[in-house]
Amino acid sequence: MAIITYRQALKDALAEEIERDENVFIMGEEVAQYNGAYKVTEGLWKRFGDKRVVDAPISEAGFIGLGIGASFLGLRPVIEMMFFSFVYVAWDQAVNNASTVRYMSGGKVNCPIVIRGPANGGTNVGATHSHTPENMIANFPGLKVVCPATPADVKGLMKSSIRDNDPVFFMESTLLYGNEGEVPEDEDYLIPLGKADIKREGSDITLIAHGGCVLTALKAAEKLKKDNNVDCEVVDLRSIRPLDKATILKSVKKTNRVLLIEENKPFCGIGAQISHMIQREAFDYLDAPVHRISSVDSPAIYSPPIEKIQVPDARLVMREVRNILQIKA
Amino acid sequence: MSTETPETHDFNKGRSRTLEKADIFDYAKDPVNKAMTVEEKLKCFTDMVRIRKFEQAALQSYQKGKMGGFLHLYIGQEATAIGTTSVLGDNDHIITAYRDHGHALAVGMEMNECMAELFGKYTGCSKGKGGSMHYFDPEKGFWGGHGIVAGQTPLGAGLAFALKYKGIKGCAICYLGDGAINQGVFHESLNLASLWDIPVIYVIENNGYSMGTSQQRSSAFPEAGLAARANSYKINFDTVHGENLYEVRAKTNIAVQRAYEECRPSVLEIFTYRYYGHSIADANHQRYRTKEEIRHYQENKDPINVWEQILIEEGHLNVDKVKEIDKAAKEEAKAAIKFADESPFPPPQEMLSDVYHSVDNPGTHTNEGEIFFNDQLPF
Numbered sequence A: 001m002a003i004i005t006y007r008q009a010l011k012d013a014l015a016e017e018i019e020r021d022e023n024v025f026i027m028g029e030e031v032a033q034y035n036g037a038y039k040v041t042e043g044l045w046k047r048f049g050d051k052r053v054v055d056a057p058i059s060e061a062g063f064i065g066l067g068i069g070a071s072f073l074g075l076r077p078v079i080e081m082m083f084f085s086f087v088y089v090a091w092d093q094a095v096n097n098a099s100t101v102r103y104m105s106g107g108k109v110n111c112p113i114v115i116r117g118p119a120n121g122g123t124n125v126g127a128t129h130s131h132t133p134e135n136m137i138a139n140f141p142g143l144k145v146v147c148p149a150t151p152a153d154v155k156g157l158m159k160s161s162i163r164d165n166d167p168v169f170f171m172e173s174t175l176l177y178g179n180e181g182e183v184p185e186d187e188d189y190l191i192p193l194g195k196a197d198i199k200r201e202g203s204d205i206t207l208i209a210h211g212g213c214v215l216t217a218l219k220a221a222e223k224l225k226k227d228n229n230v231d232c233e234v235v236d237l238r239s240i241r242p243l244d245k246a247t248i249l250k251s252v253k254k255t256n257r258v259l260l261i262e263e264n265k266p267f268c269g270i271g272a273q274i275s276h277m278i279q280r281e282a283f284d285y286l287d288a289p290v291h292r293i294s295s296v297d298s299p300a301i302y303s304p305p306i307e308k309i310q311v312p313d314a315r316l317v318m319r320e321v322r323n324i325l326q327i328k329a
Numbered sequence B: 001m002s003t004e005t006p007e008t009h010d011f012n013k014g015r016s017r018t019l020e021k022a023d024i025f026d027y028a029k030d031p032v033n034k035a036m037t038v039e040e041k042l043k044c045f046t047d048m049v050r051i052r053k054f055e056q057a058a059l060q061s062y063q064k065g066k067m068g069g070f071l072h073l074y075i076g077q078e079a080t081a082i083g084t085t086s087v088l089g090d091n092d093h094i095i096t097a098y099r100d101h102g103h104a105l106a107v108g109m110e111m112n113e114c115m116a117e118l119f120g121k122y123t124g125c126s127k128g129k130g131g132s133m134h135y136f137d138p139e140k141g142f143w144g145g146h147g148i149v150a151g152q153t154p155l156g157a158g159l160a161f162a163l164k165y166k167g168i169k170g171c172a173i174c175y176l177g178d179g180a181i182n183q184g185v186f187h188e189s190l191n192l193a194s195l196w197d198i199p200v201i202y203v204i205e206n207n208g209y210s211m212g213t214s215q216q217r218s219s220a221f222p223e224a225g226l227a228a229r230a231n232s233y234k235i236n237f238d239t240v241h242g243e244n245l246y247e248v249r250a251k252t253n254i255a256v257q258r259a260y261e262e263c264r265p266s267v268l269e270i271f272t273y274r275y276y277g278h279s280i281a282d283a284n285h286q287r288y289r290t291k292e293e294i295r296h297y298q299e300n301k302d303p304i305n306v307w308e309q310i311l312i313e314e315g316h317l318n319v320d321k322v323k324e325i326d327k328a329a330k331e332e333a334k335a336a337i338k339f340a341d342e343s344p345f346p347p348p349q350e351m352l353s354d355v356y357h358s359v360d361n362p363g364t365h366t367n368e369g370e371i372f373f374n375d376q377l378p379f
C-alpha cells in the first residue's frame, strides 16, 4: 500500500477507470488545461487528451444535462463541479432528469453518471460557496449520495461509483484533499456503496458521521479517551444513500448511546433521518436520547473566526458526548 | 449604436487594436463628455486610483493572512466601473458579480467598510457576513456582489422591471463577465428584457478570460464577439474600448438614454483586462496567458494611464497633482487597513441575525412556531 493524498487517490481512481473503460470521460470547468481548480484532475488531460478530459464553459445546466443524455447511450460521464454549490444552476437536470428517467421509462433507460466535487464549508468563501447539499440530494429517490472521508475510501468509492449504473453524487471536501493515508494499489479496489466503516471501535457511545466530520469525530474520540477515559465508536457512513442500516444499528445496540455529527444544517438533515431510524428500530437499546450536532442553522457566514464555530468541531463533539454521558467537563 | 451582424464585426481587431489619439478625442466630443466639469473629470481619475490603491492594500493584507477565502482583484478594469456609473442618475441601480470592489467604491461606498468586510469584521459593509464577493449597499443603488456566475443577471432585469412597474424613470446596469454569458439564465434574462421592454443594461466586462479559459475556448463563435449575441433577442448592442473612459461614458450614456426614453434594454461589451490572476489563489495565471500579453495591456491600455494622459493633455492634471492624488489614495487605503484591523469581529450570536426579517423585527409579522432548529449552540 502506498501513502498518498486524498486528491491523489481520487485522481488515481479517475485515471484507472478512464483506462479501464473507454466510455468513461471527465467534463467540467477548468478540468483539462488548467488541471482543475483544486488540482484533482492534474495531468489527466495531458495523459488522456481532449476526448477523455473536456474543458467546459460555465454552463452547468448544459453540461450536466449533456452528461445525463450521454449516459443514456452508455457513456459514463464524470462531471466535476468546481464547488458542489454550483449544482443548483443545474438542479432541474439533476433532480428532474437524472432521478426520474429510469422510473418514468419503466426501467428502460439508465443513467450511469457521476457528479463530483467539493461540498464543504469552513473555508471562508461565503454563503453562496459553502453548501453541503447531501441531505437534499439524498431526498430524491433515484439518486445516490457518497461522501468519503479518507484517501482509501475516496478511491474505492469513486471506482464503484463510476461503475454504478445509477446517478451518483460524489461529495468531497477541499479541506480533505491534502490529507494523506494508506491506499491499496489494486486496480479493482472497490468499496461497495452503502457499506459503512467502523473507523474506531468503542463501547461507551457511537459517533456517526460522514465526510470531513468523520475526522472531527475521531479527533474528539481520542481526546475523550485521554481526558475522560470514554471509548467512542466512530461509524463512518461513507455513503448516505444507500445507507448501511445494519452497521449503524449493530453499533447502537452495542454502545446504547448515539451522537450524530454532520456539517449540514439541522432541518431535515441526514441526522434527522438516521435518528428516526434508530428510535424506531433500536428504541429498547437506548440509554439516552439520540443527540445530533450540525452546523448552526443559518447561511454560512464569511467572517473567518466566526465561521470556525459555525461548523461542528471536536470541541463541540466532546461537549455533547460529555452531556450525553453526564460527565462534568 | 449598431446592430451589426456577427459576420461583419471583427472581434479580434476590436480587442487588441491600440487606440489612436484621434479615437480617444472623438469620444471627448460626445455631449455627455463635453458636459463634464473639470471636477468631474478629476473625480473619475481619483476614483480609479482609489480602487487600485484599495485593492493593492487588500492584496498585501491578504498575503499577511488578514482575511480568508477568495480575493478577486479588479485592477486593470477600473474605467469600466467608474465610466459606467459616472453617467448614472439618482434613480439608477447597479448589480454585479464577485469581482465587486471596483463597483462598490464607484458608487461611493467607503474604503473602511469595504476593507473591514474583507477582514470579516463587524464594521464591514455586510457586518463580516458576506466577504469579498458579497458587498451590498442598496442605499447607493448597489445590489451586490454575487458569487454564483451569472446569478445576478435576472436580478438586474428585476431591478429594472421594478423601476418601470413603479413608473420611475431609471435603469439598472447589470455587469457580468465573458464567462458568465455562457450561463443559460443570462439568455433567459435577455429574452425577457427585450420581450417586456425592460430598461436594463448588460455590461459584459470582457477581460478575455474566465479563470483559465480564454474566450476563444468558451465561445462557439468568438469572431462574432459576445455582445452580438444580443442580436438574437433584438437588443441593441455595442462594443467599447475599456481603457478609454470617454468611450465608456459615451456608449453607456446612449444605453442609459435608450432605457430612459424607450424603455429598451442594451448590451455593451467592454474590452478590458485583469492584471492579476482570477483570484489570489490563481497564482499560475501566466500558464494560460503570456507575460508579454499582460505587459501589453499594462503599457498600452491601462485605463488610469490613458485617462491621466488625456487630462494632462487637456491641462487639468500635471505630474505633481497625480502624485498627490496617488498619495492621498494610498493613505486612505492604509487608514482603511488600520480601521479594519482595529475593528471587532462580529459576536457569535450574529450568526443568527439577518436570516429572517420576522425574527429581527418581532411583532411585525403574523408568524408563529419554531424557525431555527439548533439543538445546541456552540457559543
Ligand SMILES: Cc1ncc(C[n+]2csc(CCOP(=O)(O)OP(=O)(O)O)c2C)c(N)n1
Pocket: A029, A058, A060, A082, A086, A089, B099, B147, B148, B149, B176, B177, B178, B179, B180, B181, B207, B209, B210, B211, B278
Ligand atoms: C455557477 C458557477 N459556476 C462556476 C463558478 C466558479 N467561477 C467563479 S468565477 C468563474 C469565471 C468567471 O469568468 P468571467 O465571467 O469571465 O468573469 P471574470 O472572473 O473574468 O470577472 C468561475 C468559473 C461560479 N462561481 N458559479
Ligand SMILES: [Mg+2]
Pocket: B177, B178, B179, B205, B206, B207, B208, B209, B210, B211
Ligand atoms: Mg472574464
